[in-house]
Amino acid sequence: MAVAATRPRTRGRWGIPVGRILLLGFFLVFVLIPLYWMLNTSIKPSDDYLAVPPVWFPSEPTLIHYEAALFTYRGLDGLINSLIISLSATVLSALLGTLMAYSLARYNTGGQHLSFWVLSQRFLPPIAIVLPVFLIYRNIGIYDTHIGLILAYVVFTLPVSVWMMFAYFRQMPKSMEEAALVDGWTRWQAFWRVAVPLAAPGIVAAAVFAFIACWTEFFFALLLTSRDAFTLPTVFRAFIGFQGAQYGEAAALAIVSLGPSILLGVLAQRHLVRGLTLGAVRG
Amino acid sequence: MAELAIKGLRKRYGAYEAVRGIDLDIRDGEFTVLVGPSGCGKSTLLRTIAGLEEISEGSIEIGGEVVNDYRPRDRDVAMVFQDYALYPHMNVAKNIGFGLMARKMPKAEIEARVAAAARMLGITQLLDRLPRQLSGGQRQRVAIGRAIVRNPRVFLFDEPLSNLDAQLRDEMRGEIKRLHQEISTTMIYVTHDQIEAMTLADRIVLMRDGLIEQQGDPLELFERPATTFVAGFLGSPKMNFLSGTLARSDGGDAVRIGDVLLPLPRGRGVDGAADGQAVLLGLRPEHLTRSQGEAPMPGFHRHEARIDLLQPTGSRSYATFRLAGEAVMAELQAHDVSRPGEHISIDINMTRASLFDGASGRAI
Amino acid sequence: MSEAVETTMRMESAGAPPRLSSLARWSDRNFKWLLVAPAVLLILALSIYPLLFSLVVSFINYDFQVPGHAFVGFKNFERVIFDPVARWSLVLTAFLSGASVAIEFVLGLAVALAMVRNFRGRGLVMSILIVPLFISPVIVGQAWTLLLQRPFGPTNYVLSQILGTEVTISWLTESPWLYISLIVADVWQWTPFMFVILLAGLTAIPPNLYEAAELDGVNAWQVFWAITVPHLAPMMLLALTFRLLDAIRMFDTIFIMTGGGPGTSTYTASFYLYTIGFTQFHLSQATAGSWLFLIFTAAVVFLLVRRLLRAEVT
Numbered sequence: 009m010a011v012a013a014t015r016p017r018t019r020g021r022w023g024i025p026v027g028r029i030l031l032l033g034f035f036l037v038f039v040l041i042p043l044y045w046m047l048n049t050s051i052k053p054s055d056d057y058l059a060v061p062p063v064w065f066p067s068e069p070t071l072i073h074y075e076a077a078l079f080t081y082r083g084l085d086g087l088i089n090s091l092i093i094s095l096s097a098t099v100l101s102a103l104l105g106t107l108m109a110y111s112l113a114r115y116n117t118g119g120q121h122l123s124f125w126v127l128s129q130r131f132l133p134p135i136a137i138v139l140p141v142f143l144i145y146r147n148i149g150i151y152d153t154h155i156g157l158i159l160a161y162v163v164f165t166l167p168v169s170v171w172m173m174f175a176y177f178r179q180m181p182k183s184m185e186e187a188a189l190v191d192g193w194t195r196w197q198a199f200w201r202v203a204v205p206l207a208a209p210g211i212v213a214a215a216v217f218a219f220i221a222c223w224t225e226f227f228f229a230l231l232l233t234s235r236d237a238f239t240l241p242t243v244f245r246a247f248i249g250f251q252g253a254q255y256g257e258a259a260a261l262a263i264v265s266l267g268p269s270i271l272l273g274v275l276a277q278r279h280l281v282r283g284l285t286l287g288a289v290r291g
Numbered sequence: 292m293a294e295l296a297i298k299g300l301r302k303r304y305g306a307y308e309a310v311r312g313i314d315l316d317i318r319d320g321e322f323t324v325l326v327g328p329s330g331c332g333k334s335t336l337l338r339t340i341a342g343l344e345e346i347s348e349g350s351i352e353i354g355g356e357v358v359n360d361y362r363p364r365d366r367d368v369a370m371v372f373q374d375y376a377l378y379p380h381m382n383v384a385k386n387i388g389f390g391l392m393a394r395k396m397p398k399a400e401i402e403a404r405v406a407a408a409a410r411m412l413g414i415t416q417l418l419d420r421l422p423r424q425l426s427g428g429q430r431q432r433v434a435i436g437r438a439i440v441r442n443p444r445v446f447l448f449d450e451p452l453s454n455l456d457a458q459l460r461d462e463m464r465g466e467i468k469r470l471h472q473e474i475s476t477t478m479i480y481v482t483h484d485q486i487e488a489m490t491l492a493d494r495i496v497l498m499r500d501g502l503i504e505q506q507g508d509p510l511e512l513f514e515r516p517a518t519t520f521v522a523g524f525l526g527s528p529k530m531n532f533l534s535g536t537l538a539r540s541d542g543g544d545a546v547r548i549g550d551v552l553l554p555l556p557r558g559r560g561v562d563g564a565a566d567g568q569a570v571l572l573g574l575r576p577e578h579l580t581r582s583q584g585e586a587p588m589p590g591f592h593r594h595e596a597r598i599d600l601l602q603p604t605g606s607r608s609y610a611t612f613r614l615a616g617e618a619v620m621a622e623l624q625a626h627d628v629s630r631p632g633e634h635i636s637i638d639i640n641m642t643r644a645s646l647f648d649g650a651s652g653r654a655i
Numbered sequence: 656m657s658e659a660v661e662t663t664m665r666m667e668s669a670g671a672p673p674r675l676s677s678l679a680r681w682s683d684r685n686f687k688w689l690l691v692a693p694a695v696l697l698i699l700a701l702s703i704y705p706l707l708f709s710l711v712v713s714f715i716n717y718d719f720q721v722p723g724h725a726f727v728g729f730k731n732f733e734r735v736i737f738d739p740v741a742r743w744s745l746v747l748t749a750f751l752s753g754a755s756v757a758i759e760f761v762l763g764l765a766v767a768l769a770m771v772r773n774f775r776g777r778g779l780v781m782s783i784l785i786v787p788l789f790i791s792p793v794i795v796g797q798a799w800t801l802l803l804q805r806p807f808g809p810t811n812y813v814l815s816q817i818l819g820t821e822v823t824i825s826w827l828t829e830s831p832w833l834y835i836s837l838i839v840a841d842v843w844q845w846t847p848f849m850f851v852i853l854l855a856g857l858t859a860i861p862p863n864l865y866e867a868a869e870l871d872g873v874n875a876w877q878v879f880w881a882i883t884v885p886h887l888a889p890m891m892l893l894a895l896t897f898r899l900l901d902a903i904r905m906f907d908t909i910f911i912m913t914g915g916g917p918g919t920s921t922y923t924a925s926f927y928l929y930t931i932g933f934t935q936f937h938l939s940q941a942t943a944g945s946w947l948f949l950i951f952t953a954a955v956v957f958l959l960v961r962r963l964l965r966a967e968v969t
Contacts, residue, residue, distance in 0.1 A: 189362070
């Protein structure tokens with residue numbers, strides 16, 4: 009992605025690409041403003057909320073909103089649930105996705121039908137799934153449990169894991185696995201001892217995107233959990249509708265929740281294009 | 292060590308048939324080279340022997356045992372891949388010993404065998420390195436070491452030298468030949484390079500479009516090619532083909548190329564061929580030499596030529612001239628000709644000439 | 656060397672590895688199916704089975720307010736089709752997703768063009784620009800609520816300062832501003848998506864094409880239409896398709912920013928179905944509606960995605 013094509017230059021009178029700087033500058037500000045205002049709100053004393061002009065730099069930063077968000081509004085419970093559910097779902101999704109992708113890539117299992125069937129899952133409207141799943145979960149008693157949401161998230165992230173890994177295995181030469189077969193190992197051993205270690209970077213990338221998807225997911229969590237297994241995004245329900253009273257808490261909780269996914273996302277930047285396009289485009 | 296027998300082998304990919312009925316017997320300890328242009332099915336054939344491709348029809352026997360349904364692991368063969376296929380996450384010692392690990396061999400024995408194989412290939416100092424720290428030639432040696440260490444019944448090579456530069460390729464070719472002389476295991480070697488085939492093989496199997504075109508001793512194929520395809524494939528520069536007609540008479544047989552009559556030596560049987568039949572005359576460039584002496588030797592035909600094109604290589608000069616309008620290349624001594632346009636006389640060694648049927652391309 | 660040779664000569668054949676147990680042999684033979692089995696079973700259990708179940712539910716009475724599970728034919732479907740709110744939600748979904756994706760596309764392309772050449776700090780700018788992709792839509796909705804909501808948000812104050820007159824817009828409750836707010840939030844989150852994919856497409860265009868054009872004296876605008884657009888077209892189609900299929904599910908930001916209101920004025924298809932099913936508990940009506948919505952989506956998937964991915968993957 010670092011390769012920059014040589015393009016005809018459109019430059020201002022002093023040789024400075026004015027249009028480009030303006031555009032990028034505007035867009036950077038556009039991206040940063042909501043983030044800054046959220047951070048600002050989260051450390052601002054409640055008395056500053058309605059000040060005119062608005063308080064851009066709080067003079068007495070405070071952490072009371074963080075305390076309230078985490079404890080009064082059970083943000084900490086949500087955070088812990090989110091960690092348990094996202095991590096479990098990520099591990100399962102990466103594992104099952106890798107297994108399936110390997111079979112599709114190396115043995116062309118089920119032809120194109122199977123791989124497109126998996127892909128089509130990615131484009132199902134969640135509402136169509138979640139209504140019946142809600143009824144089924146209530147019947148078998150896993151509504152509002154960790155395991156229930158974990159399973160839903162594994163299915164929800166599987167298409168991405170499978171297709172990212174499918175593309176990854178496809179561009180990996182298969183002769184190493186064949187050498188292992190001739191060397192006396194079984195197919196499973198060739199997969200486990202040779203293909204998996206070589207695909208490790210791809211698996212990690214797929215796992216990162218699965219984690220981000222789970223961590224930021226709201227719809228399933230809203231409908232499949234309630235008082236026990238609720239995740240961090242669903243805690244924000246508590247801040248809807250109250251005119252102004254909980255701005256700081258909402259902002260504080262948002263800031264807490266941003267950390268892990270942004271950190272992982274920026275670290276896995278190199279694989280971003282593959283992640284967004286299910287491996288269809290190599291970045 | 293084992294002999295190998297292939298009977299009626301076919302391999303289909305959907306509608307496409309890559310191998311279309313191969314029968315092949317390979318003796319114990321023999322070095323067999325499968326050679327042919329790309330897409331002729333030679334690699335597919337090798338991979339079916341390894342068990343990496345299932346066969347559609349026929350059978351493969353190794354050491355008298357039909358192995359059609361055997362997994363690669365149960366066939367006790369070793370394979371050296373074109374891209375070496377070294378395990379990038381293991382060091383050289385582990386790469387070589389990986390096959391022994393699969394056999395649950397005691398650690399000490401694995402180490403001893405790996406050390407012995409490494410000594411033999413001169414890579415003892417590399418045992419701790421990872422494949423990416425090795426040069427092309429060193430990787431090649433490791434790949435061979437991985438095969439040697441098991442002492443398998445059959446060695447398979449899939450174009451092992453094609454990723455090396457020319458100099459290293461010559462060197463490794465010699466090493467593989469030496470290796471075969473030392474361990475004398477049955478080896479099957481796939482290449483598209485006719486020089487590799489000629490220098491390495493006890494027996495060449497020349498393939499074309501999924502079938503065996505001709506097999507036998509390298510010199511036999513070179514000197515008595517069964518078809519124009521074989522004749523054209525082996526030898527560099529390529530054999531000259533001249534189309535003409537057969538002229539049979541009591542005084543002896545000859546080939547007529549345009550207005551030139553090239554008499555065939557006595558005793559060169561052309562039985563079954565009719566007078567006036569269309570033929571292709573095959574002349575290797577090295578059998579066309581600059582005339583010496585007053586008259587040509589028996590079996591030689593003298594031709595006055597005007598050299599059109601001259602390509603000196605240092606030791607030899609390739610000279611192109613026209614014979615009855617068709618371009619012919621002769622391999623002359625470096626100083627036989629000094630510049631194009633020169634007129635010289637050339638003796639054509641008709642005792643070494645090949646003759647093919649004009650329609651079928653089969654040898655007469 | 657001769658000494659080494661002797662060592663090899665003495666090396667016994669290692670033979671074939673130990674025979675496999677019958678279980679191991681069975682699993683080796685069915686290896687490829689064993690690998691896909693867990694994923695396929697899970698998808699069957701949690702996606703295909705629920706879909707079939709919901710198909711059943713949509714033909715019976717399954718309503719927490721009406722007892723019994725009688726077969727009702729197409730009644731549930733009729734209820735959705737003749738519900739003016741349902742139709743409004745479909746129109747709004749089309750409008751919001753269409754408008755958002757169009758703006759994201761233009762803006763994303765512009766930013767991608769601005770980013771394609773290297774400059775100092777490009778890596779840092781890149782890292783900042785992609786941040787919205789890793790944020791929960793709920794938080795995006797929350798962040799824009801903080802900026803826009805009267806009287807707390809600073810937006811009206813800043814606009815007043817710039818325009819010189821008092822601005823008192825209720826961004827989240829007053830039409831058309833609430834639609835603009837929803838679009839702005841979506842654009843903020845997803846323009847990077849367009850930008851990242853289009854940038855990957857731009858960098859894949861061979862630079863010598865541009866050099867040749869420069870030598871021919873073609874101006875920048877012509878170069879854009881003659882070289883950039885045709886080469887980028889497959890990538891544009893991919894980005895638009897993927898984005899559109901996600902945009903029509905729009906739910907999270909609406910849930911946080913407007914709650915569907917005022918009234919039903921910001922009901923999207925997903926939000927409508929959610930309300931019918933989970934706040935009014937007309938479950939069979941909601942499943943019928945979600946099947947209709949699924950059919951809409953499936954048509955797009957089969958038309959666009961299949962063709963598109965086949966071209967890209969191979």
